[in-house]
Amino acid sequence: MKESATKRPLIEIRGIHKKFGSKTVHKGIDLDVYEGEVLALMGGSGCGKSVLLRMIVGLEKPDRGTIHFNGHSIEKLSEEELVPVRKKIAYVFQYGALFDSFSVRENLAYPLREHTNFSEKEIEQKVLTTLDQLGLKGTENLYPSGLSGGMQRRVGVARSIIMNPEVVLYDEPTTGLDPFNTAQILKIILKLKQQGTTSVLVTHDMHAIFSVTDRVAFLKDGQILALGTAEEIKNSKVKEVSSFIHGEAY
Ligand SMILES: Nc1ncnc2c1ncn2[C@@H]1O[C@H](COP(=O)(O)OP(=O)(O)O)[C@@H](O)[C@H]1O
Numbered sequence: 001m002k003e004s005a006t007k008r009p010l011i012e013i014r015g016i017h018k019k020f021g022s023k024t025v026h027k028g029i030d031l032d033v034y035e036g037e038v039l040a041l042m043g044g045s046g047c048g049k050s051v052l053l054r055m056i057v058g059l060e061k062p063d064r065g066t067i068h069f070n071g072h073s074i075e076k077l078s079e080e081e082l083v084p085v086r087k088k089i090a091y092v093f094q095y096g097a098l099f100d101s102f103s104v105r106e107n108l109a110y111p112l113r114e115h116t117n118f119s120e121k122e123i124e125q126k127v128l129t130t131l132d133q134l135g136l137k138g139t140e141n142l143y144p145s146g147l148s149g150g151m152q153r154r155v156g157v158a159r160s161i162i163m164n165p166e167v168v169l170y171d172e173p174t175t176g177l178d179p180f181n182t183a184q185i186l187k188i189i190l191k192l193k194q195q196g197t198t199s200v201l202v203t204h205d206m207h208a209i210f211s212v213t214d215r216v217a218f219l220k221d222g223q224i225l226a227l228g229t230a231e232e233i234k235n236s237k238v239k240e241v242s243s244f245i246h247g248e249a250y
């Protein structure tokens, strides 16, 4: 997006290399994520999208290269030093990762109890308004096992955003979801964007890409092969990108 050029990169990814054993995943990834944008990461299965997302919250360490958040290097931080970073950058796990023995209310209250001095009344208020934003009103007393997969995913999103993070990272937030659940998740991504939140989402969902993203980065063979608006990526002349998008043999 042209206007992005004038915006400040909130996350700067430079020269990332990563191997698992003899398997090379990243071979020099450079990518900026601008403040307030929604950036999609696309690419074939196993190309390293999830690993890159996890690196941004320090769940994986690169072998080489740097990741800066707000001008501060994060790739070498210890678990303890990552605690404040993870309050600002939320990671939405692909399958929600809820606590099964906690009710929906307790799942959402957990980060607030751990990281804020909110009173019980403030916590309850925040839990209920966040559930409402995800179309989950009335589910607070249910347990994860009593929810559909789509609802579990939405509760996972609710729990991730309840601390008002600056950045939300979503790993395939709509994969496998029906249109109703997909729409609820896209709606919250857009709503957070209007409030200035930055989002990075790994997705194959072209509808999601067209409805919420500002830019799309396409990963292939350990590098960013193409970067542009959804429209630019859709019309890309790069063979691998167009075959992938148009569902041809890849
Ligand atoms: N912790 C790990 N240990 C070993 N290999 C891993 C690990 N995490 C990911 N990989 C491998 O790295 C590659 C990229 O994984 P991933 O980022 O999950 O791909 P995707 O683009 O599908 O999200 C895959 O080949 C995967 O098997």
Ligand SMILES: [Mg+2]
Residues within 6 Å of the ligand: 049, 050, 051, 171, 202
């Ligand atoms: Mg993945």
